[in-house]
Amino acid sequence: MTSLFEPTQIGDIAVANRIVMAPLTRNRAVAHQVPSDLALTYYVQRASAGLIVAEATQISREAQGYLDTPGTYTPEQVAAWRKITDAVHAAGGKMVLQLWHVGRISHVSLQEGGIAPVSSTAKVAVAKTFTSDGFVDVSPPRALRLDELPRIVADYRHAARCAVQAGFDGVEVHAANGYLIDQFLRDSINDRTDAYGGSIANRTRLLVEVMTAVAQEVGAGRTGVRLSPITPVNDAQQDSHAQALFNSAVEQLAPLKLAFLHVIEGQTGGARDIAAFDYATLRSRYMAGNPKGCWMVNNGYTRQMALDAVASGAADVVAFGRPFISNPDLVARLKADLPLAKMNPKTLYGGGAEGYTDYAVHSAPNAA
Ligand code: PHB
Numbered sequence: 001m002t003s004l005f006e007p008t009q010i011g012d013i014a015v016a017n018r019i020v021m022a023p024l025t026r027n028r029a030v031a032h033q034v035p036s037d038l039a040l041t042y043y044v045q046r047a048s049a050g051l052i053v054a055e056a057t058q059i060s061r062e063a064q065g066y067l068d069t070p071g072t073y074t075p076e077q078v079a080a081w082r083k084i085t086d087a088v089h090a091a092g093g094k095m096v097l098q099l100w101h102v103g104r105i106s107h108v109s110l111q112e113g114g115i116a117p118v119s120s121t122a123k124v125a126v127a128k129t130f131t132s133d134g135f136v137d138v139s140p141p142r143a144l145r146l147d148e149l150p151r152i153v154a155d156y157r158h159a160a161r162c163a164v165q166a167g168f169d170g171v172e173v174h175a176a177n178g179y180l181i182d183q184f185l186r187d188s189i190n191d192r193t194d195a196y197g198g199s200i201a202n203r204t205r206l207l208v209e210v211m212t213a214v215a216q217e218v219g220a221g222r223t224g225v226r227l228s229p230i231t232p233v234n235d236a237q238q239d240s241h242a243q244a245l246f247n248s249a250v251e252q253l254a255p256l257k258l259a260f261l262h263v264i265e266g267q268t269g270g271a272r273d274i275a276a277f278d279y280a281t282l283r284s285r286y287m288a289g290n291p292k293g294c295w296m297v298n299n300g301y302t303r304q305m306a307l308d309a310v311a312s313g314a315a316d317v318v319a320f321g322r323p324f325i326s327n328p329d330l331v332a333r334l335k336a337d338l339p340l341a342k343m344n345p346k347t348l349y350g351g352g353a354e355g356y357t358d359y360a361v362h363s364a365p366n367a368a
Contacts, residue, residue, distance in 0.1 A: 011259020254289025
């Protein structure tokens with residue numbers, strides 16, 4: 001039986017164990033959407049994860065939807081990320097960057113010149129975002145024109161190249177949680193009548209184009225993707241045929257031979273069983289076309305669930321989100337079956353070191 005604590009390959013990336021740190025938005029970037037020096041400490045503290053998927057990071061100015069989230073499209077951002085990846089590598093870790101375009105989950109105050117955010121649709125989401133005025137309703141978006149979509153794909157490509165220049169071992173394209181790519185996938189949101197709307201083939205087109213471009217740019221063995229078939233977060237209402245939609249998406253992604261496919265099971269950060277969905281079928285459809293692919297699962301996994309998933313072969317690697325926030329030594333704690341510290345939700349978004357870099361390792365005194 002395979003153990004959660006055994007090394008493996010995630011595409012071209014050799015990892016020391018099968019425990020992944022999931023991407024976590026922490027809103028602590030500094031001016032010009034540059035990751036801070038505190039982020040360096042935070043990630044180094046968590047470098048014993050087999051793989052860190054760093055927080056969702058904007059691919060362009062337009063891609064931002066929340067206050068103080070970092071980017072990966074300017075030389076200044078690349079230089080700051082480089083310091084972080086060098087330090088994580090020196091600590092023995094591996095790290096990919098999550099590439100993010102929020103689409104309509106944004107606010108005019110976060111857009112250059114106060115313009116409308118962009119989406120597959122002009123329908124506003126019933127959702128909030130976090131701005132300098134606190135939590136506010138997201139702004140009505142503008143539907144992207146057909147002739148703008150090549151530029152969106154080019155922005156992902158450019159951001160992926162920046163991430164590799166910044167020393168990341170690879171990238172994860174964020175196609176989950178009701179953000180831009182998910183806004184194209186789901187028929188509950190996408191109301192286009194062009195080649196990117198209507199049929200499943202049309203709604204999956206942007207996803208496949210982005211993944212093809214990014215894999216070409218940085219290598220398929222360094223490229224992953226994150227999907228969330230049934231999450232309702234960010235007003236991502238259920239697709240009318242979610243199973244068929246995501247089966248088709250993974251069947252089209254399989255021939256690209258990506259490094260990993262990362263699936264959020266159920267409601268992101270919430271219940272795993274909010275709606276019926278057959279993840280085993282999703283996995284077998286994917287693995288049929290990419291037998292060496294890495295299947296990464298996420299959402300509310302306990303130690304026992306993770307051990308069982310890897311031992312049974314239901315998953316190759318397991319991503320943990322919130323447990324990594326309050327347990328920088330999560331791998332050691334899972335290995336020794338030590339108790340886990342609870343996360344303080346008040347220090348999740350924004351602020352400084354408190355609730356970010358001051359969580360202690362097990363049995364060490366809590367740093368002030
Ligand atoms: C969040 O800020 O809560 C957030 C960001 C990105 C996600 C999900 C949640 O994919």
